[in-house]
Amino acid sequence: xxxxxxxxxxxxxxxxxxxxxxxxxxxxxxxxxxxxxxxxxxxxxxxxxxxxxxxxxxxxxxxxxxxxxxxxxxxxxxxxxxxxxxxxxxxxxxxxxxxxxxxxxxxxxxxxxxxxxxxxxxxxxxxxxxxxxxxxx
Numbered sequence: 001x002x003x004x005x006x007x008x009x010x011x012x013x014x015x016x017x018x019x020x021x022x023x024x025x026x027x028x029x030x031x032x033x034x035x036x037x038x039x040x041x042x043x044x045x046x047x048x049x050x051x052x053x054x055x056x057x058x059x060x061x062x063x064x065x066x067x068x069x070x071x072x073x074x075x076x077x078x079x080x081x082x083x084x085x086x087x088x089x090x091x092x093x094x095x096x097x098x099x100x101x102x103x104x105x106x107x108x109x110x111x112x113x114x115x116x117x118x119x120x121x122x123x124x125x126x127x128x129x130x131x132x133x134x135x136x137x
Contacts, residue, residue, distance in 0.1 A: 049074060068119075070116070103120045104119060
């Protein structure tokens with residue numbers, strides 16, 4: 001028989017509207033820290049943080065970028081710091097090739113709350129999505 005844990009009397013389940021409102025507030029708060037980027041949609045999240053579709057204007061031209069946001073609280077060990085730095089260094093090395101097959105690293109930086117990696121936005125999903133599509137062919 002499954003174990004049932006009674007809900008706290010003050011607990012109210014979160015409605016979709018409330019969740020959407022919280023998500024919008026979170027994006028707006030992050031956008032304030034990233035003055036030149038306007039975060040639009042969360043593209044995905046993982047063990048270290050979330051990736052957002054963002055807009056920026058370069059020389060008056062609108063451009064879409066992907067912004068990875070990694071909270072400092074997720075970078076707690078030397079190993080996790082190395083993983084983050086390796087990701088940035090790998091993106092830089094791939095960007096230096098000039099290949100259009102890899103997202104170009106725009107910049108990486110941090111503030112008191114988060115670390116950020118900004119790359120070109122490439123439509124079509126993740127590398128995992130592409131590998132899954134290819135294996136189905």
